[in-house]
Amino acid sequence: MTKDIGFVTAKETAWCPGCGNFGILRALSRALEELELRPQDVLYVSGIGQAGKTPHYIAGNVLNTLHGRTLPTATGAKLANGDLTVFAIGGDGDGYAEGGNHFLHAIRKNVDITYLVHDNQVFGLTKGQASPRSDQGMVTGTTPAGVANEAFNPLATAITLNGGFVARSYAGDQQHLTRTIKAAVQHRGFALVDILQPCVTFNKINTYQYYRERVYDLDQDGSYDRTDRKAAWEKSWEWGDRIPIGILYQVERPTLADQYSGILTTPLVRQERDTAVVHALVESFKV
Amino acid sequence: MSNTFNIRIGGEAGQGLVSIGSILLRAIAREGWYLFAHQDYESRIRGGNNYFQIRLANEPIATWVDKLDLTVSLDRATIGRARKNLTEDSLVIYDPDVFRNEELPFTPGENYIALPFAQVTEELGQPRIMANAVAAGAIWAFLSDDFSVLADVLGELFGRRGAEIVEGNQLVAKAGFDRVQGLASKRQKPARPEHPAERILLSGNDALPLGALAAGLKFMSAYPMTPSTGVTEYISRNGRKASVVMEQAEDEISAINMAIGASFAGVRAMTATSGGGFALMTEALSLAGSAEIPIVVVNAQRPGPSTGLPTRTEQGDLTFAVAMSFGDFPRAVLAPGDVEEAFYLMGDAFNLAERYQMPVVVLSDQHLADSYTTVTPFSVDRVEIDRGKVVSGAEGGPDYLRYKLTEDGISPRLYPGFGDGLVISAGDEHDEKGHLTEDGEMRRKMVEKRMAKQKLVEEEALPPVICGVEDPELVLIGFGSTKGAIAEAVANLNERGTRAQGVHLPQVFPLPASLEEILTGPGEKYVVEGNASGQLQALIASRFAWKPTGCVRRYDGRPINACYILNELKGGGACD
Ligand SMILES: Cc1ncc(C[n+]2csc(CCOP(=O)(O)OP(=O)(O)O)c2C)c(N)n1
Ligand SMILES: [Mg+2]
Numbered sequence: 001m002t003k004d005i006g007f008v009t010a011k012e013t014a015w016c017p018g019c020g021n022f023g024i025l026r027a028l029s030r031a032l033e034e035l036e037l038r039p040q041d042v043l044y045v046s047g048i049g050q051a052g053k054t055p056h057y058i059a060g061n062v063l064n065t066l067h068g069r070t071l072p073t074a075t076g077a078k079l080a081n082g083d084l085t086v087f088a089i090g091g092d093g094d095g096y097a098e099g100g101n102h103f104l105h106a107i108r109k110n111v112d113i114t115y116l117v118h119d120n121q122v123f124g125l126t127k128g129q130a131s132p133r134s135d136q137g138m139v140t141g142t143t144p145a146g147v148a149n150e151a152f153n154p155l156a157t158a159i160t161l162n163g164g165f166v167a168r169s170y171a172g173d174q175q176h177l178t179r180t181i182k183a184a185v186q187h188r189g190f191a192l193v194d195i196l197q198p199c200v201t202f203n204k205i206n207t208y209q210y211y212r213e214r215v216y217d218l219d220q221d222g223s224y225d226r227t228d229r230k231a232a233w234e235k236s237w238e239w240g241d242r243i244p245i246g247i248l249y250q251v252e253r254p255t256l257a258d259q260y261s262g263i264l265t266t267p268l269v270r271q272e273r274d275t276a277v278v279h280a281l282v283e284s285f286k287v
Numbered sequence: 288m289s290n291t292f293n294i295r296i297g298g299e300a301g302q303g304l305v306s307i308g309s310i311l312l313r314a315i316a317r318e319g320w321y322l323f324a325h326q327d328y329e330s331r332i333r334g335g336n337n338y339f340q341i342r343l344a345n346e347p348i349a350t351w352v353d354k355l356d357l358t359v360s361l362d363r364a365t366i367g368r369a370r371k372n373l374t375e376d377s378l379v380i381y382d383p384d385v386f387r388n389e390e391l392p393f394t395p396g397e398n399y400i401a402l403p404f405a406q407v408t409e410e411l412g413q414p415r416i417m418a419n420a421v422a423a424g425a426i427w428a429f430l431s432d433d434f435s436v437l438a439d440v441l442g443e444l445f446g447r448r449g450a451e452i453v454e455g456n457q458l459v460a461k462a463g464f465d466r467v468q469g470l471a472s473k474r475q476k477p478a479r480p481e482h483p484a485e486r487i488l489l490s491g492n493d494a495l496p497l498g499a500l501a502a503g504l505k506f507m508s509a510y511p512m513t514p515s516t517g518v519t520e521y522i523s524r525n526g527r528k529a530s531v532v533m534e535q536a537e538d539e540i541s542a543i544n545m546a547i548g549a550s551f552a553g554v555r556a557m558t559a560t561s562g563g564g565f566a567l568m569t570e571a572l573s574l575a576g577s578a579e580i581p582i583v584v585v586n587a588q589r590p591g592p593s594t595g596l597p598t599r600t601e602q603g604d605l606t607f608a609v610a611m612s613f614g615d616f617p618r619a620v621l622a623p624g625d626v627e628e629a630f631y632l633m634g635d636a637f638n639l640a641e642r643y644q645m646p647v648v649v650l651s652d653q654h655l656a657d658s659y660t661t662v663t664p665f666s667v668d669r670v671e672i673d674r675g676k677v678v679s680g681a682e683g684g685p686d687y688l689r690y691k692l693t694e695d696g697i698s699p700r701l702y703p704g705f706g707d708g709l710v711i712s713a714g715d716e717h718d719e720k721g722h723l724t725e726d727g728e729m730r731r732k733m734v735e736k737r738m739a740k741q742k743l744v745e746e747e748a749l750p751p752v753i754c755g756v757e758d759p760e761l762v763l764i765g766f767g768s769t770k771g772a773i774a775e776a777v778a779n780l781n782e783r784g785t786r787a788q789g790v791h792l793p794q795v796f797p798l799p800a801s802l803e804e805i806l807t808g809p810g811e812k813y814v815v816e817g818n819a820s821g822q823l824q825a826l827i828a829s830r831f832a833w834k835p836t837g838c839v840r841r842y843d844g845r846p847i848n849a850c851y852i853l854n855e856l857k858g859g860g861a862c863d
Pocket of ligand 1: 048049050051052067090091092093094095118120122123124125126131
């Protein structure tokens with residue numbers, strides 16, 4: 001159950017009691033409120049998984065699409081109507097396994113959207129199989145002898161690709177998460193927020209307690225330089241006894257829409273067919 | 288069809304065949320002839336043997352023929368491949384230098400004219416790369432006495448590269464023209480139309496994207512795959528002028544999902560691909576069916592299975608395109624038969640997709656994609672845009688239900704941000720608002736609502752296009768790029784005293800109910816199609832519980848023409 005606050009609309013959800021998703025839902029709602037956005041101007045494109053259900057519980061337009069395809073779908077919607085504030089929302093399986101290729105290319109394209117990854121390090125909805133984010137050794141339904149593969153590092157990958165906004169936050173830290181989501185929305189370009197999300201049912205390793213003991217805010221002493229790409233990349237590998245949260249790397253790059261600047265001064269969705277131009281194109285085939 | 292003249296220019300990939308082809312096409316069309324040109328090429332960048340074949344006539348033509356009147360061979364292989372298509376009157380212009388010291392595989396003389404293209408070019412102090420212009424000039428000598436038309440076209444096509452290149456090309460082309468004059472002056476020039484009309488010259492891969500622009504396309508995303516790439520590149524080159532975003536995706540899955548995202552936001556969106564890429568798009572087609580998001584996909588077929596014959600033609604994706612994906616949802620599949628239909632059907636495709644909020648597949652194939660014809664200039668005004676039921680402002684208020692249950696199954700769309708209401712869409716089963724539901728009753732209603740639309744799509748299915756006589760003894764039925772071949776076969780049969788009729792299906796799913804009248808009407812029925820298993824036949828049979836007299840099928844990667852159909856009919860065309 002969620003308290004009916006701000007943008008949150010659902011009386012009931014399909015999430016387990018105590019799920020980290022509740023913290024994410026609340027922080028998202030607060031961030032939208034503080035940004036003074038109208039729900040009508042917000043679009044959430046989500047995938048399939050427990051994370052992908054989030055938009056059904058919060059005010060805004062929703063396109064709940066396929067497993068793994070949130071990023072291209074969100075990209076198309078944003079290019080068609082740049083007036084919308086577009087979120088892509090999905091799980092770690094959705095984004096880093098099924099949609100891995102799209103993840104790489106959305107970063108390269110630098111489309112101006114905010115990507116929230118509910119990173120519970122497991123496939124939740126399908127009941128607890130290993131995800132690319134599962135810690136090595138984790139025993140799951142598909143890895144009875146423990147996960148052998150090294151975990152995927154989304155932050156290092158994004159920094160390697162010169163992603164414009166690369167952040168990690170934690171579902172158990174409302175203030176930090178709210179602040180990070182706001183900064184991500186305000187960033188011009190592709191903004192990744194990988195959100196550490198305890199899964200109370202299937203992940204017995206990365207629990208609330210696990211994170212409480214390890215998570216620290218990068219910006220706590222004000223010395224972290226988020227424009228230093230090399231340092232950010234090194235920081236992105238810190239995992240274990242101490243886990244940094246915050247904006248690891250931020251740089252302004254031309255966005256995908258900038259490539260179409262001549263066309264997108266008015267959103268595509270507000271433009272009509274230009275009959276004269278098409279007529280001229282037909283004429284160009286005259287011999 | 289005695290007044291047609293057929294030219295083949297053959298050579299290796301990289302020898303500039305497409306360049307000679309486009310020069311000649313333009314000059315021929317400008318002189319008033321009608322033409323049909325098709326391409327035969329291998330999946331490689333250099334070498335091999337490719338050809339560009341141009342058939343011209345004094346009246347409209349819509350297909351190709353086997354018999355070659357004039358063959359220009361830039362390499363050694365062309366002559367061998369052309370041999371079975373030569374007659375006593377056929378002429379071959381060849382380059383003796385490519386045979387060096389070998390014995391010639393033919394007897395030089397009146398029918399085989401030596402013209403050392405590269406040598407002529409070099410003697411005139413021009414780079415070897417211009418050798419193909421010598422060939423163009425030589426061909427022109429057999430079509431016209433007036434060299435200036437060709438010179439003008441060379442000027443237009445090479446103008447951007449500077450005066451030196453233009454003049455060089457004109458110089459060597461004139462040399463080619465002059466060198467064969469002795470023979471050319473003895474031959475009768477092909478007959479010209481008495482009243483040349485204004486026409487445009489383009490290929491299927493030009494007409495499809497042009498039709499999409501005329502239909503108000505605003506967003507395209509695609510991943511290159513032969514033979515659909517021309518559609519994608521046309522929009523990449525020209526989209527901006529019409530304020531269209533064309534974004535190259537990282538794969539076909541991304542391509543179609545981007546287009547679906549754009550369509551959801553309220554613009555007309557499409558993607559283009561070929562067999563394998565289309566296979567990757569199928570999950571998203573199912574999403575579009577469930578979430579009721581309009582989407583248009585051009586699938587330019589090539590022979591499968593797998594990557595098959597990448598640069599050749601087949602109609603083997605019909606069953607797959609109709610089945611489209613998993614689950615029940617409404618859809619339509621269109622199959623333009625020529626360049627003109629390709630243009631106008633794109634308008635129908637977008638209107639259908641938006642009226643019924645569903646996926647529409649436009650089946651092209653390599654033969655349609657890469658073949659050029661001269662046609663009456665398209666009318667952009669004739670392409671009406673019907674965006675279906677859309678609400679905005681007050682109608683799209685707080686009570687707006689994206690999946691409102693209505694009598695006809697169509698729930699008005701609201702573009703996000705265009706009203707006070709919220710647009711909630713999902714591929715998972717949903718209630719009227721768009722939120723997820725597992726309720727059996729709601730599920731049943733939603734299935735019925737979606738499938739109600741399929742009925743309406745069927746009711747307005749495009750009628751068959753008929754040619755030939757009204758009381759046939761023989762009926763040829765086909766879809767897509769066989770249209771011209773069937774029409775010519777029918778004309779031939781009628782000329783020879785067999786009362787024949789051709790039936791072309793521009794829409795293959797759902798099939799128009801009116802087809803039944805033809806199926807049960809007079810005459811023996813043959814289904815003509817470019818695949819091995821008889822996919823169109825099976826589709827018609829499953830809809831109308833019907834069996835044809837026989838069939839004509841082709842699956843060697845080559846296009847069907849009238850001659851092929853007539854030969855197969857003679858051979859019995861045994862049918863399963
Ligand atoms: C194409 C496809 N493959 C597999 C599935 C089944 N599936 C649904 S959700 C999911 C993984 C969920 O994990 P994650 O994305 O991390 O989301 P979570 O439930 O953990 O929030 C899978 C494999 C699917 N819906 N579609
Ligand atoms: Mg997960």
